[in-house]
Amino acid sequence: MLLKLTAVSKRFGAVVAADAVDLHVAKGEALGIIGANGAGKSSLFNLVTGVMRPDSGSIEFEGRDVTRVAVRERCHAGIGRSFQIPRPFESLTVFENLMVAAEFGRLGRTGDAVAVCGGVLEATGLSAKANIVAGRLTLLDRKRLELARAMATQPNVLLLDEIAGGLTEAECHELVALIRSLHASGITIVWIEHIVHALLSVVSRLVVLEFGKKIADGEPHAVMNEPAVRRSYLGLEEVAS
Numbered sequence: 001m002l003l004k005l006t007a008v009s010k011r012f013g014a015v016v017a018a019d020a021v022d023l024h025v026a027k028g029e030a031l032g033i034i035g036a037n038g039a040g041k042s043s044l045f046n047l048v049t050g051v052m053r054p055d056s057g058s059i060e061f062e063g064r065d066v067t068r069v070a071v072r073e074r075c076h077a078g079i080g081r082s083f084q085i086p087r088p089f090e091s092l093t094v095f096e097n098l099m100v101a102a103e104f105g106r107l108g109r110t111g112d113a114v115a116v117c118g119g120v121l122e123a124t125g126l127s128a129k130a131n132i133v134a135g136r137l138t139l140l141d142r143k144r145l146e147l148a149r150a151m152a153t154q155p156n157v158l159l160l161d162e163i164a165g166g167l168t169e170a171e172c173h174e175l176v177a178l179i180r181s182l183h184a185s186g187i188t189i190v191w192i193e194h195i196v197h198a199l200l201s202v203v204s205r206l207v208v209l210e211f212g213k214k215i216a217d218g219e220p221h222a223v224m225n226e227p228a229v230r231r232s233y234l235g236l237e238e239v240a241s
């Protein structure tokens with residue numbers, strides 16, 4: 001198992017952001033996570049990346065207990081993440097942004113970082129924009145850069161936090177194609193997304209959170225049809241038969 005959460009809990013006063021969450025992600029998998037606003041999706045990523053420490057429970061990555069390991073060390077171990085709102089260094093070029101990410105990641109300030117960033121530019125369709133400053137990119141290219149920055153840290157698992165938000169349908173289609181190609185190249189993906197049709201075109205397993213609790217986990221279409229999911233996420237009441 002690449003990533004394994006066991007009974008992970010996190011509270012903020014009366015708010016339960018994670019409620020004894022068990023979650024397994026296998027190498028090469030593409031897993032989707034959905035849940036209403038405030039269900040605890042971003043908190044789960046914060047717990048996995050080390051931004052937050054759980055109150056209880058454990059997190060293993062590639063068989064190693066990383067529950068108390070610092071953010072940068074988890075990044076070096078291969079946990080990469082993109083953020084809901086892309087925040088690149090606006091005045092640096094696309095390539096420079098990737099170099100900063102590569103240096104934060106496991107490559108450090110080495111010659112290999114240049115080669116890796118060149119490969120990431122190509123894989124994310126940004127080669128022609130390498131020398132443009134990030135602040136001048138379109139929203140779709142900012143999303144591409146957000147993915148590329150995560151890829152430049154050379155992750156074994158890529159955590160995507162609502163990366164499709166704000167795009168037009170056509171742009172969303174392009175981003176989905178890019179995520180599919182990254183997954184096809186062998187990277188494990190865990191993707192939180194409100195745009196369910198985009199998510200379902202990539203993932204082969206779906207987890208649903210409600211008030212910090214995992215309420216469903218399985219084949220995406222079967223999960224979407226579970227009564228508890230329809231009630232919680234889609235706000236649909238079952239019609240009495």
Ligand SMILES: Nc1ncnc2c1ncn2[C@@H]1O[C@H](COP(=O)(O)OP(=O)(O)OP(=O)(O)O)[C@@H](O)[C@H]1O
Pocket residue numbers: 012015016017035036037038039040041042043044
């Ligand atoms: N640092 C924090 N301090 C206090 N409460 C927090 C903190 N982080 C998250 N929370 C609370 O924990 C709950 C889960 O938040 P979280 O951001 O994980 O939800 P989410 O499912 O990602 O929501 P959204 O879809 O709106 O991004 C919310 O009630 C939120 O207000």
